Amino acid sequence: MSGHLRACLALLRRDVGSAARRPGDVATPLFFFVVVSALFPLAIGPELGTLRLIGPGIVWVGALLSSILAMHRLFAADMADGSLEQLALSPTPLGLLVAAKVLAHWLLTGAPLVLVAPLIALQFDLSADATGVLMLALLIGTPVLSLIGAVGAALTLGLRGAELLLCLLVLPLYIPVLVFGAGAVQAQLGGLGAQAHMSVLLALLTVAVFLCPWAGSAALRIALE
């Protein structure tokens, strides 16, 4: 068992380390997120009531799009240089290795979004506790995006036009996360409390953690044939 854990940690270290050597890969989705969410207040104008109303939804759409931006690279580089074959031939189950890769992807693309969210919230005039709820919802929701996206990336691996296909395949599956993630902040602003939405997000995360790595590994084995 410890051998499996060591293999997963080694893979996590390798993926994070490889991104550290190509910082552009991490910076691009993050800047995309910041720029896209900053465009809306500029376009709509300084109408605070409207901004507060649309803010949470815009932040979540930005997070969705930026998550998908880096998704297609998740397995493509490994496929091209042959390391995907070596992952599939490791004694460690491929599902665990996929989970490690998804965790690395989240640390590089999801976690930074959580950290810059207060900056975006400022532009939409969200209160301090609404910002807190937004960050917590992103913290629970963005891993779900990475997990679902990984299944899509594995399914479209090696296909022509994989990037567009990945968007079409995965974005509809992101809808529950979008609804409950944005809803959590709206509920907090409306004085209802965000607990119900958070529970649903946590439930989504739990289901995704158990299902997605295995679905992803099955899809990868098909892609490798």
Added chain:
Amino acid sequence: MLSVQQLACERGRKRLFTGLDFQLQPGQCLHIQGANGAGKTSLLRIVCGLAEAASGVVRWRDQDTRLDPGAFRADLVYLGHTPGLKDEFSAFENICFQSQLDGVTSSPQQVEAALQRVGLGRQQALPLRRLSQGQKRRAALARLIVRAAPLWVLDEPLAALDLPAQQLVADLLAGHLHAGGLALVTSHQPLGVECLNLRLGA
């Protein structure tokens, strides 16, 4: 140890080979030859479990390899056309990562010694993208030294290698077979060790 029974392989609608049988005992090497497109790589990928056979069984230690793939993979090292090394890391980092992935504990000294043996002693800290194609192949060979797996599956190990490196592959293979290992190798050149021959598409 390794036995293949009635193996058939289809790619699209084309039948590459059918009814393929062979057996390998410890200390034996099978040299697979055949024209381009005869199915050499497909055969290796089927044996490893990367691809499905149209029919037939691969047995390792008298057990169907599909029953306990984890145990089979722990006994197997596969070097394909693309060696699975990352360009942005050094040869040393790549080999260390591979051995952790393979579940092998190897000390930094062992990895260093292996890279020295394949002639990359001085280049081991350079990122792999600064090395030539042949040097990358040499780095991949270091895995064979670091990891003591009983079954080697090598796809064109001599491609892009200069004469001293080809001799190195022959030496590594000879040592492996002498220690009771098994090897499946595709190559268009003679391997420099005594081996059984299989010609696909004949």
